[in-house]
Amino acid sequence: MDQQLYDFGMIGLGVMGRNFLLNVADDGFGALGTDIDQESVDALNEEGKEMRVKGVSTQKEFVSLLSRPRKIMMLVPAGKIVDSVIEGLLPILDEGDILIDGGNSHYDDTDRRYEYLKTKGIRFLGAGVSGGAKGARLGPSIMPGGDRSAWEDVRPILETVAAKVNGDPCVTYIGEKSSGHYVKMVHNGIEYGLMQLLAEAYDILKRVGGMDNDQMSELFTRWNNGRLNSYLVEITAAILKFREEGSETHLLDVILDKAKQKGTGKWTSQSAMDIGVPIPTIDSAVTMRAISAFKEYRQDNSKLYTVVHPDEPLLKGEGLAEAVEKALYFGFVCCYAQGMHLLAEASEEMDYKLDLEGIARIWRGGCIIRAELLETIRSAYGKREGLKNMMATIEFREDLHDCRDAVAEIVHQANERGVPSMCLSSALQYFEAFRSERLPLNLVQAQRDYFGSHTYERLDEKGTFHTTWDPKKIHKAGDETDSAIPTDPNEAKVMDPPSGAEG
Numbered sequence: 001m002d003q004q005l006y007d008f009g010m011i012g013l014g015v016m017g018r019n020f021l022l023n024v025a026d027d028g029f030g031a032l033g034t035d036i037d038q039e040s041v042d043a044l045n046e047e048g049k050e051m052r053v054k055g056v057s058t059q060k061e062f063v064s065l066l067s068r069p070r071k072i073m074m075l076v077p078a079g080k081i082v083d084s085v086i087e088g089l090l091p092i093l094d095e096g097d098i099l100i101d102g103g104n105s106h107y108d109d110t111d112r113r114y115e116y117l118k119t120k121g122i123r124f125l126g127a128g129v130s131g132g133a134k135g136a137r138l139g140p141s142i143m144p145g146g147d148r149s150a151w152e153d154v155r156p157i158l159e160t161v162a163a164k165v166n167g168d169p170c171v172t173y174i175g176e177k178s179s180g181h182y183v184k185m186v187h188n189g190i191e192y193g194l195m196q197l198l199a200e201a202y203d204i205l206k207r208v209g210g211m212d213n214d215q216m217s218e219l220f221t222r223w224n225n226g227r228l229n230s231y232l233v234e235i236t237a238a239i240l241k242f243r244e245e246g247s248e249t250h251l252l253d254v255i256l257d258k259a260k261q262k263g264t265g266k267w268t269s270q271s272a273m274d275i276g277v278p279i280p281t282i283d284s285a286v287t288m289r290a291i292s293a294f295k296e297y298r299q300d301n302s303k304l305y306t307v308v309h310p311d312e313p314l315l316k317g318e319g320l321a322e323a324v325e326k327a328l329y330f331g332f333v334c335c336y337a338q339g340m341h342l343l344a345e346a347s348e349e350m351d352y353k354l355d356l357e358g359i360a361r362i363w364r365g366g367c368i369i370r371a372e373l374l375e376t377i378r379s380a381y382g383k384r385e386g387l388k389n390m391m392a393t394i395e396f397r398e399d400l401h402d403c404r405d406a407v408a409e410i411v412h413q414a415n416e417r418g419v420p421s422m423c424l425s426s427a428l429q430y431f432e433a434f435r436s437e438r439l440p441l442n443l444v445q446a447q448r449d450y451f452g453s454h455t456y457e458r459l460d461e462k463g464t465f466h467t468t469w470d471p472k473k474i475h476k477a478g479d480e481t482d483s484a485i486p487t488d489p490n491e492a493k494v495m496d497p498p499s500g501a502e503g
């Protein structure tokens with residue numbers, strides 16, 4: 001093999017890169033890897049001894065051993081490292097070679113790199129990869145976007161290594177420019193939401209229902225055999241019962257309750273805010289990770305504010321379990337609905353021309369958010385061209401109706417005992433807001449017009465209106481904000497803090 005050229009190259013032989021490359025080799029392709037760390041190169045050579053795999057130490061040797069056009073994937077930490085790897089490669093690549101960024105890069109960086117590499121004659125793909133270590137090794141879900149001809153060239157390899165659902169590979173060309181990384185970012189936003197919903201269900205079962213870890217593990221296993229069937233429910237069941245060898249304690253009970261984040265969830269929320277798409281369940285999950293990081297504040301506050309716990313929960317045992325299952329299912333549907341809606345709007349905003357059915361299809365296997373539910377989502381989008389929000393489709397209408405009261409009850413139970421349920425509550429509130437024909441935002445419009453002359457529209461007349469709400473208002477030319485200061489001293493007083501509030 002050493003004298004032959006290799007079909008596929010990987011830069012970065014960490015958790016994802018090494019496993020992805022071994023997966024490529026499993027499928028009979030010649031697989032070549034390199035890493036800044038010699039130990040990772042040696043480990044690949046050791047692990048790939050019996051396979052068509054080789055690790056080399058320099059980029060020069062790496063590039064010289066790849067067949068043309070070279071097909072190189074980078075799985076290195078996102079950010080400046082990606083740019084430095086690109087700069088190192090450029091002088092030794094040839095026109096038409098293909099570079100794939102498989103990491104979790106920000107879509108703006110991907111657009112910049114795509115344009116830059118085009119000027120250098122390099123065909124660039126920003127390809128989200130999901131599935132963690134095991135997925136990369138056995139079959140991930142892959143979301144490539146960018147140069148279409150590059151996709152056609154790497155397609156046979158990516159379709160072979162990707163996960164399969166009923167023989168269908170979990171990879172498709174997502175679209176132009178940064179669309180692949182945008183879709184992966186939203187995948188991760190949904191991932192944040194589902195994980196937090198599961199964490200809240202665990203907390204409620206434990207603190208409201210008094211269930212122990214082994215009982216919860218059995219329950220999650222049971223749920224995984226029903227409509228909640230998904231990778232994240234499956235691993236939650238496994239985590240709940242896990243004990244280290246020789247230990248009586250569940251490992252979960254001694255893990256610090258501060259969740260880290262690398263950025264993709266936050267970027268999803270930021271982009272949704274920019275475009276104006278509501279994704280409160282994903283936002284709440286990002287916020288809960290941020291709150292979790294303030295452990296010391298939480299410790300201090302827990303001593304200051306105590307919650308009176310009612311003696312007997314209204315729901316317990318099987319009744320509670322059944323209601324939590326409904327709440328979780330409801331939360332899952334709302335979370336996917338928010339992510340898909342964001343993709344639908346972003347597709348227009350960024351001109352990505354996304355195929356939402358295709359995206360749901362390649363998320364059914366290999367990735368972290370894979371779930372039985374995704375087949376229903378795929379079918380809902382497949383049947384309706386232009387569908388943006390799936391909440392009102394016949395596929396989900398009955399289930400959401402059926403689960404709604406259970407979510408309200410579970411949130412109530414959690415509130416009664418001071419157990420935070422930000423994601424579950426946000427899912428319920430999202431549903432309530434979207435099914436409200438009339439929202440109280442008429443008052444917000446009136447307030448905006450009152451203090452800032454921002455105008456409003458009316459239900460009973462066409463046009464844009466402004467009212468002089470307070471004839472006593474002092475208008476200072478060119479400074480509308482000043483006119484917002486109430487002139488009535490009694491009104492101003494209301495804004496003073498109530499006496500005795502401090503301390």
Ligand SMILES: NC(=O)C1=CN([C@@H]2O[C@H](COP(=O)(O)OP(=O)(O)OC[C@H]3O[C@@H](n4cnc5c(N)ncnc54)[C@H](OP(=O)(O)O)[C@@H]3O)[C@@H](O)[C@H]2O)C=CC1
Binds near residue numbers: 084
């Ligand atoms: N872990 C996961 O579950 C998933 C990760 N991702 C994304 O994939 C990317 C890689 O993640 P992951 O494999 O977990 O990260 P790791 O840190 O495990 O691996 C990255 C590897 O790249 C090496 N590296 C760093 N700089 C260079 C360089 N200049 N040239 C060559 N190699 C270099 C690192 O070496 P050293 O350690 O010595 O710095 C390390 O071996 C990230 O963008 C991540 O967000 C995507 C999906 C899932």
Ligand SMILES: O=C(CO)[C@H](O)[C@H](O)COP(=O)(O)O
Binds near residue numbers: 104130132260262
């Ligand atoms: O992309 C992934 C899975 O799909 C990664 O595991 C992701 O990096 C996890 O994100 P975070 O560290 O922010 O929880």
